[in-house]
Amino acid sequence: MISQEKFIELIDKYVSGTITPAEHHELFACIRSGKYDAVISTHIDQKLKEKPEGMSNLPAYRSEEIIRKVLQSDKETTLLIPKKSSRVRMIYWFAASAAVFVIAFLVFKPDFSTGEKKPALVTQAEPENNLLLTSNTSAAPLSILLQDGSSVTLQPGSSISYERDFVKDKREVKLKGEAFFNVVKNSKSPFFVYSNNLVAKVLGTSFNVKAEPEKLQMEVAVRTGRVQVYERTENVQAGKNKRNGVVLMPNQRVVYHEKSRQFVATLVEDPQPIEIAKLETFENSLAYEEVPLSNILPKLEEIYGIDIVVENENINRCLFTGDITKPNLLKKLDIICQALNASYEIVGTNILIRGSGCGELH
Incomplete structure (x- = not known):
């Protein structure tokens, strides 16, 4: 699982509306695991005590109303949120309260030019x-x-x-x-x-x-x-x-x-590991020194669930030296192809690697 710092970063992105679909999937997978309940509780409590820019100018009753909306979000969203267990309720309360907090702030944030409140955005x-x-x-x-x-x-x-x-x-x-x-x-x-x-x-x-x-x-x-x-x-x-x-x-x-x-x-434009666990398993084995390409490509195929085909079988004999642990898949392939004087292209749902290849391995 990810670190607490990374988890909090994903929470902040979720609340600010800047989270990507892949990050959204990762965040809710962590939430459903139940391993971050304490972090969720502490973080929400901290955020509720902070005053965003402009909040200090709100009347006291408006601030109290926002807090009340967050605390009552579980009751107000029963049409959307199933109640299955105490832990599941907490998971959905977190998501709902975060959304309600953002919406409430946008609704009640004053317009300093007119003194009127802005309309709801959602x-x-x-x-x-x-x-x-x-x-x-x-x-x-x-x-x-x-x-x-x-x-x-x-x-x-x-x-x-x-x-x-x-x-x-x-x-x-x-x-x-x-x-x-x-x-x-x-x-x-x-x-x-x-x-x-x-x-x-x-x-x-x-x-x-x-x-x-x-x-x-x-x-x-x-x-x-x-x-x-x-x-x-x-x-x-x-x-x-x-x-x-x-x-x-x-x-x-x-x-x-x-x-x-x-x-x-x-x-897709940026292929992701089909399972985070698979990437973590291979992370320590994606740094190579004089390793045949035939040993590297199957690992990439398993991590990303994509078929990688070589046009010339001699390419598999080429030896690669380098660390491709951190880059995304397409950057990994750029590094490999540059080192082996080869090229690749996406053909349908496969990746084709072209090149003259190498001679017999010694």
Whole structure:
């Protein structure tokens, strides 16, 4: 697991709205482990005692109201937060209280030019026909906890709608815009995300969905697990029995072009270790001295879950010396290829390494 300092850094990023989807996934994995409960409690208490810039000018009753909203957040978010155990309640209370604290401060922070309070930046519709609609009208990502414990990071200008209580055999969410989903696994209840012409179906995983109406295209990128992406049935031309779609694995993404109805699969821009534990296992063995490439590439494949293919088998005979522990995957490959006078390119969901190779090993 990560250090307390790194954990607190992720908390601060979460509250400020600057956390990345990968960091969001890492933060909530740590929270769910229960190993950071004491850190969470201490950090929230400390933050509540601090006064952000401008807070000192608030009337006393406004400050008290903000504190009250944070302390009551568990009760006020019961529509979104399941109550399963004392530890789980604490986890979701932390996420809710952090969000409420930020929202409350933005709502009540005075406008010094007019003396009037600023409008809320994030709006949530009231339940209607058993549906909840949440829109992010702020300039920062919005974190939402669903009834089943899954989390959604909703990007600015985006919205989702979903049933207040998921039915037993499926969980459905409709998305407009872009969001990162971290879905709790439930083999008996698949999770569906509907966005324009596409459907993303998962059992339990984390992935990002982005719709770009101006480009007539959509993108789905997988962080962990497996995601099935296909066209919505009602949008498929009559007489075609075969469903048009793809299955994505970690570090893969697909771009769907609405006009041509084509799926183009490739890799995400910055592939991440598919399991943090695997990276930690290999960290001490990614510094090499005169080691054949044939011994290095399989380790990278296992860490990132990506097939790395050599065009010329002689490349595998080349000896590499260097430390590639810290850089990301693509930088690792840059270092290797530069040392071996080779090159690489992304071909579909694979990586192809080209070069003349080396002679017989001695």
